[in-house]
Amino acid sequence: MKTWEGLSDIAELVEPQSTNRDDFIQECTTYRLNGVVAVYRTAASVSVTGLWDEELVNALPKSLKFCSSVGAGYDQIDVHACSARDPPIKVSNTPTAVDDATADTAMFLILGALRGFSYGISALRKGQWRGGNGEVAPLGHDPEGKTIGVLGMGGIGRNMKKKCEAFGMKTIYHNRNPLSEELAGGAKYVSFDELLAQSDVLSLNLPLNKKTRHIISTAEFNNMKTGVVIINTARGAVMDEDALVKALESGKVWSCGLDVYEDEPQIHPELVKNPHVMLLPHMGTYTIETMTAMEEWCISNVRSALETGKLRSPVPEHVNL
Ligand SMILES: NC(=O)c1ccc[n+]([C@@H]2O[C@H](COP(=O)([O-])OP(=O)(O)OC[C@H]3O[C@@H](n4cnc5c(N)ncnc54)[C@H](O)[C@@H]3O)[C@@H](O)[C@H]2O)c1
Numbered sequence: 001m002k003t004w005e006g007l008s009d010i011a012e013l014v015e016p017q018s019t020n021r022d023d024f025i026q027e028c029t030t031y032r033l034n035g036v037v038a039v040y041r042t043a044a045s046v047s048v049t050g051l052w053d054e055e056l057v058n059a060l061p062k063s064l065k066f067c068s069s070v071g072a073g074y075d076q077i078d079v080h081a082c083s084a085r086d087p088p089i090k091v092s093n094t095p096t097a098v099d100d101a102t103a104d105t106a107m108f109l110i111l112g113a114l115r116g117f118s119y120g121i122s123a124l125r126k127g128q129w130r131g132g133n134g135e136v137a138p139l140g141h142d143p144e145g146k147t148i149g150v151l152g153m154g155g156i157g158r159n160m161k162k163k164c165e166a167f168g169m170k171t172i173y174h175n176r177n178p179l180s181e182e183l184a185g186g187a188k189y190v191s192f193d194e195l196l197a198q199s200d201v202l203s204l205n206l207p208l209n210k211k212t213r214h215i216i217s218t219a220e221f222n223n224m225k226t227g228v229v230i231i232n233t234a235r236g237a238v239m240d241e242d243a244l245v246k247a248l249e250s251g252k253v254w255s256c257g258l259d260v261y262e263d264e265p266q267i268h269p270e271l272v273k274n275p276h277v278m279l280l281p282h283m284g285t286y287t288i289e290t291m292t293a294m295e296e297w298c299i300s301n302v303r304s305a306l307e308t309g310k311l312r313s314p315v316p317e318h319v320n321l
Pocket residue numbers: 071072073074095096098102151152153154155156157174175176177205206207208211212233234235259260282283284285
């Protein structure tokens with residue numbers, strides 16, 4: 001709040017008052033918001049405005065030139081509609097600030113899913129120690145010696161790789177392009193098909209967009225090792241949740257650790273019913289330290305835009321806009 005208020009030395013600060021999308025679109029035409037040059041956008045604001053789709057982007061005040069969005073993912077914003085405006089709305093996100101907390105969450109899910117801890121936790125809370133009704137928690141697996149495959153070796157993927165090493169895991173990865181040796185840090189670049197075929201644990205760490213929606217579905221599960229463990233801390237829709245449920249039922253997938261879902265806050269009922277899988281309600285960056293760092297980063301984008309005309313961390317699509 002202090003950092004936000006600190007912007008008042010260079011700008012007039014206004015906050016929208018609407019509580020739903022229709023009112024917000026109407027408010028954008030009013031004298032209060034007309035003239036706004038930069039927006040500080042929280043992820044939670046989607047519950048008021050809905051997605052920043054083409055309709056909303058075109059309804060935003062004509063004066064708007066910058067959107068500084070909190071979070072590494074920006075799939076709630078149609079960045080192409082933003083570029084198409086005249087003048088364009090340049091969009092930034094908060095990469096790097098999210099890396100440690102999200103990678104920590106992935107480690108929790110990897111260990112929990114490999115070891116089958118979810119089963120034990122829920123049985124214990126029902127007063128059933130390691131199981132009930134004649135069933136006991138299945139024996140888990142050690143991370144030591146397992147191959148982790150990272151799909152999308154960006155800030156979070158690389159951070160996770162270092163943490164996986166401490167648990168004796170070997171990392172392979174697939175990106176659109178191989179990383180420099182320095183960035184890869186010894187992780188081996190493999191093709192998408194090799195990643196599916198060789199991973200004991202497959203971690204999804206790529207952004208959600210039109211190209212990556214359902215990048216993991218039935219055909220991809222069929223190409224994986226039987227008994228693979230799937231971790232998703234990216235966005236739910238990069239994986240076909242129905243196909244995951246079927247792969248869990250058939251035993252192709254041994255377990256999974258999920259922080260994100262296709263239709264949040266709804267979760268596939270078969271996932272909720274399954275005592276074996278590790279599920280979190282999108283808590284990847286849910287810490288005081290990381291949320292503060294993300295908000296400060298986001299506000300620094302607003303300051304940079306106002307003072308220099310340039311965002312500090314534009315999204316990849318807007319780097320050359
Ligand atoms: N669970 C959470 O709370 C949480 C927190 C932060 C980020 N996230 C999600 O994690 C994602 C990754 O974050 P990041 O900061 O590491 O992003 P990043 O941009 O640093 O890394 C993403 C990587 O994915 C790669 N990539 C893009 N498209 C690909 C494709 N089709 N195939 C293979 N690789 C591809 C990119 O080249 C890049 O290396 C974000 O987009 C966001 O949606 C979730």
